[in-house]
Amino acid sequence: MYQKILVPIDMTHLAEGKSTLDVAIEHAEESSKIILLNVVEDIPNWVAIQLPANIIDVSLEHTAKELKAIANASGRSMEVEARTGSSYHTILQVAEEKEVDLIIIASHRPGLQDYFLGSTASKVVRHAKCSVLVVR
Ligand code: ADP
Numbered sequence: 001m002y003q004k005i006l007v008p009i010d011m012t013h014l015a016e017g018k019s020t021l022d023v024a025i026e027h028a029e030e031s032s033k034i035i036l037l038n039v040v041e042d043i044p045n046w047v048a049i050q051l052p053a054n055i056i057d058v059s060l061e062h063t064a065k066e067l068k069a070i071a072n073a074s075g076r077s078m079e080v081e082a083r084t085g086s087s088y089h090t091i092l093q094v095a096e097e098k099e100v101d102l103i104i105i106a107s108h109r110p111g112l113q114d115y116f117l118g119s120t121a122s123k124v125v126r127h128a129k130c131s132v133l134v135v136r
Contacts, residue, residue: 001029002102002131008037008091008124009070009106011063016106018070020135024104025076027133034078035098036071038063039090056084088123095130104133 007024009017024034040059043051052058060082067080083090095103105125108118117125117134125132 002027002032003029004033004035004098004100004102006035006037006091006095006098006100006103007105008039008087008103008120009067010087010109010120011038011066013106013109014070016110020104020106021070021074023133023135025074027102027104028076034076035081035094035100036067036078037081037083037091037094038067039087040082040084041087042085060084088120088127091120091124092127095128100130102131102133103128104135107134107136 005024005028007021009020011017021036028034040056040063043056048055063082064080067082071078071080081094083094085093091103091105103124105121107121108116121134125134
């Protein structure tokens, strides 16, 4: 079984994120560690200069709080990570850094056809060094 499971969730589609987390809990043993991750996307410089200087810090803080609330509601102890960067690159970076053995990711945002693999999900599947479970 898998000992360290990374669950990246998109905060704009929380219902799907929570279902992905449910799948992770089903695949986890009691001793397995689950890491819940959201990546706050980098803001292009030309946009950032028009926004408050601490916008990323505020977003990271808010995201970490939301992730903790989801973790608490799941009734299982888990680590939460809010990072900034490009989503797929950061997901792969955290997976390597934390030496996870499974990434569980939703196939795409809701509302798109079943055969479609989203842009983040497809890059994670292609480049991850560990197993990836894609939830449809
Ligand atoms: P689409 O291209 O249809 O928007 P994505 O591939 O971006 O689909 O999203 C599929 C899944 O990838 C999400 O449900 C989530 O699991 C993961 N994901 C996407 N963006 C992020 C993000 N910023 N932080 C963490 N996970 C993400």
